Amino acid sequence: MFTCPRCAFLRNLQSVSKSYPLRRNIRPSRSLYSVQQRLRPGHVEIFSSKRNFSDAATTTTSSASADESPARDLTVPPESSEQSPQQPHSPIPPSVQPELLPLCCPGCGAYAQTVDPNEPGYYSKTRRQTRRALQEAQRVLAEQRKEALKEAEKEAKEEEAGENSEDAEKPARPPRPIFDEVALEENPDLAEKATKIVAATAPPTQVCDRCHDLIHHNKGVPAPTPTIESIRALLEESPHSRNRVYHVIDAADFPASLITGIYRALDLQYQRSKNRRSKTEKFKHGKRMTTISFVITRADLLAPTKEKADSLMQRVRRILLDRLHLDPDDVRLGNIHMISSHRGWWTKKVKEEIREHGGGIWVVGKANVGKSSFITTCFPKDSRNLEKVAELLARRQQEPELPSTQESPELDTDSLLPPAPREELFPTLPVVSSLPGTTVSPIRIPFGRGKGEMIDLPGLERGNLHEFVKDEYKRDLIMTKRMKPTQLSIKPRQSLLLGGGLVKITPWRPSSSEGPENEPRNDSENEGDAEPPTVLAANFTPLEAHVTRTEKANEILRGERTYNTGGGGRGTQVIRPDMLHMVSSAGVITLSTDVTRNHLPRRIQKELEDHGTPPPPLPYRVFATDILIEGVGWVELTAQVRVRRLVEDLNDPTALGETEEERRRHLPRVEVFSPNGRHIQTRAPLETYRFIEEKKRRDKRKLSLESGSHRPQRQSISIKKRAAHGAKV
Structure with missing residues (x-):
């Protein structure tokens, strides 16, 4: 069962608060000498997030656990008993707690935790990036402790010699370079150098294991x-x-x-x-x-x-x-x-x-x-x-030298929003992945x-069409580049299969006695039914399109026939075999948008564009619509229908002289089948296939110009015969 990060935090916070009081905004001191006296042998410090997802911030380890690798356990090796005297155990954690983990994962927004590896925000103790951060923190801590010991020994010697340590001159440190806005504006090289320094000294941020797997291995579990x-x-x-x-x-x-x-x-x-x-x-x-x-x-x-x-x-x-x-x-x-x-x-x-x-x-x-x-x-x-x-x-x-000791924002347990992080020059942006539900909070x-x-913000629910698809084809549902399809013809008694049966589109054949309000039928095969017009389909989806007879398409959906696009076992069926019986009718869709003006003959259309000459009366109309497949793409459908008499005005939808009911009855319609009859919508056509047609015409014209086929061919006769022939004429 998945537990949201906020509930997991509150649950672990209650268990932690029973053992010791929770301290917030712990800012470590620059000198660790006073803290070193409080540490005792066997007292191990756990590196974790400030949310205290670990069971305890300090534990008393045995001699066997003390020999384990500090890089693997995310612990700092304790000082020897000679340097730190024995002190009784206190339930209050020490004031120095270097934070190697961020408050929230910058990739998915989940709160950092080291408890459950199956939940978002988990940081593994054996990750290479975490071990490197631990080693860097240990190195800086060791250097600071050595400096603190040297300063303490020097102060003790000065006190014994009777010298006043406060009046003693200390060696001056080299001054740090000063970068202000005026200096950066006057010197572009200095501004570039300062930008590089800011980028190089930015605090290290690492993403959780789930985001790491999404980035490098393209795998992960979607969040609710x-x-x-x-x-x-x-x-x-x-x-x-x-x-x-x-x-x-x-x-x-x-x-x-x-x-x-x-x-x-x-x-x-x-x-x-x-x-x-x-x-x-x-x-x-x-x-x-x-x-x-x-x-x-x-x-x-x-x-x-x-x-x-x-x-x-x-x-x-x-x-x-x-x-x-x-x-x-x-x-x-x-x-x-x-x-x-x-x-x-x-x-x-x-x-x-x-x-x-x-x-x-x-x-x-x-x-x-x-x-x-x-x-x-x-x-x-x-x-x-x-x-x-x-x-x-x-x-x-x-800031102190240790990157993990920077001040973190205070956490408000009553707020739904996480605390705002500090602003950086190059912030860590959210992880981009094709997995739905990447962002957790x-x-x-x-x-x-x-x-x-x-x-x-996390994304809202979009649909569960991917549940009906095989696991190896789930990522293929996402269209990553612009499709350049070929227009397919769906004739009467034929159907278009997408993805081997995931979606089926069939021209609807209404009976002469039926009206438009009747219930849709799966496939009308009566001889007396009116023959539907041929529908042109442009598949703008990453699914494989295949036109076949309606009888074969129905057998494929019933599991009685193997999906095959041309013999030899060719074809990709993305739908799961056990989900074929769940494909049902999503309804009858009418191609109601009149796009005749955009499908005029080339000569008439050019006269209309150049001279504004209205087109002559046409004996047909062209209707179109777009079938939307949720989260996948769209299919552009176009059909040409003959009218009873010539139409004078193409912009007048009532120019046919019929009622709306009679007009819609003569419009082309298709029936769409999908899993559970869902995940299908319609829209007015964008007619994006005309961009492909224009490109084909330009390429054809360019090819003819390069080959010289646009010029009239000369007769294969000699100059003498051509001259004699011209003289006779």
Whole structure:
């Protein structure tokens, strides 16, 4: 059973507090001479987090345990009995407790602990990075103890000689270089050197074992997802007066990863109306309301270039307004950003917006939509801020040499938010992984010298489609690059299988006596049924697409036939064999969006673009829609339907002269099958396949120009015969 880090901490805190009182914010002294007198043989000091996840901070070890390796047990070897006298055991831990572990793991946000290796935030005692930190801490401690002993012996000799140690001149230490903002601005080389010093002297931070396995071995256990109510509770504890929520949406299945009721669930400020007197900021109960911005990540999956991705913004805005149930004639929706962390599209603009806003920047979204990647790309770093560099250098000079003895923030056990870490020049950013549920608890990253901070929140539940997929193909469900599919034709009595049966799309054949409100049928095979039109499908998913007869597709789903794409056992079936019987109908979907104007003949379309000549009456209509597979991608469906008579106006949906019910009855429809009839949504078509068609036409024209095939071929006759032929003419 999984235990959240906060409950695990409180449970261990109660067990620890029974043995000795808990001391917080223990700041070790620069000299360890006084503490050395308190240490006794066999008294071993445990290196752990300040949250005291270990069972006891100090233990009395036997002679057998004292011979163990200190690097393996994370202990400091005790001093001999000659240097420290015997003292009675005290339940109060010593005042020096070097902290090798961070308060929270900077990669996933889990509280550091050394108790349960199966829970997030666990730090192994045998990790190489932990052993190196221990060895460094032991080396510094040994040097400080030697210096303390030498100073004590020197003071004792001076007292015996009758010399006053306070008036004695001490050897002057070499002055440390002074770096201020003015000096750094005047000398660029000095500024570069100071930046390198700050980066080199930064306190070492290490991630937990779970994040280490995610980074280096690409394996891990997903953490449980929170609820929207818990996200609201975190927002209510914000220490900032100005807060903004960045709702991250994945472009692969946009807008399936949208939280539709986010305004009411998180008590956010609603969108501004188009009234020019509408206020940009609103207050509720004397507190400024939290604003929201929508960020669509991985926009490079939609279009090959930045300009073509921007051309989809109007369609994206209309789809978003429709899902949020907002009237496009009443509200303005300008807070939408389509970015690409991989290609750097519009990331600089979002970064400047975050830096100017300041305050609390809350990153909210469903699991595995790219929240951590968004923070890694758009976090406003201040590596060139000379004021911050000078401030960090001054802090480094005041800190002790031991990196693990730096002052840590105080932990509030009543707060849901972890304490904010110290601001660094190059902070440790969250771990980016394809595993859903990587972030366990909020991760706070301050920026701008106290101006604000970004908070990475755990992702909400997105769906359980991966539970129906084989373990070796679960990571293949994520689309990592833009797909360039080939348009497939789904003829009547055929079906499209995705992933060997994970999703099935079949053209729906309605009976002449049935209306559009009847229950969907699995597959209509009656001879009297109307023949459905041919549907063109472009598969923008990483799943393998295969068109086969509907009878064979049904046999594959019943387990009576082996999935095969062409003989010889070819084909990849990602769905688990024991889950085939759970594939059921997700409903009948109507291709209702008229896209005839975008599918005109090339000559007519060019006249329309160049001269504005309206197209002539056409005997057909083209309808399209996009089928969304939750967390995987989308399938673009297009079908051409003949009309009873010529249509004069393509923009008038009622130009057919029929009622809405009769019109929808003649529209093409498909039936979609998925596990438990879920994980399927629809949207208005973005028509991203036309980018691929344009690229093919350009390549074909370029090839013809290079080969010279565009020129008219000359006749294979001699000049004399050609001249004679011309003279006769």
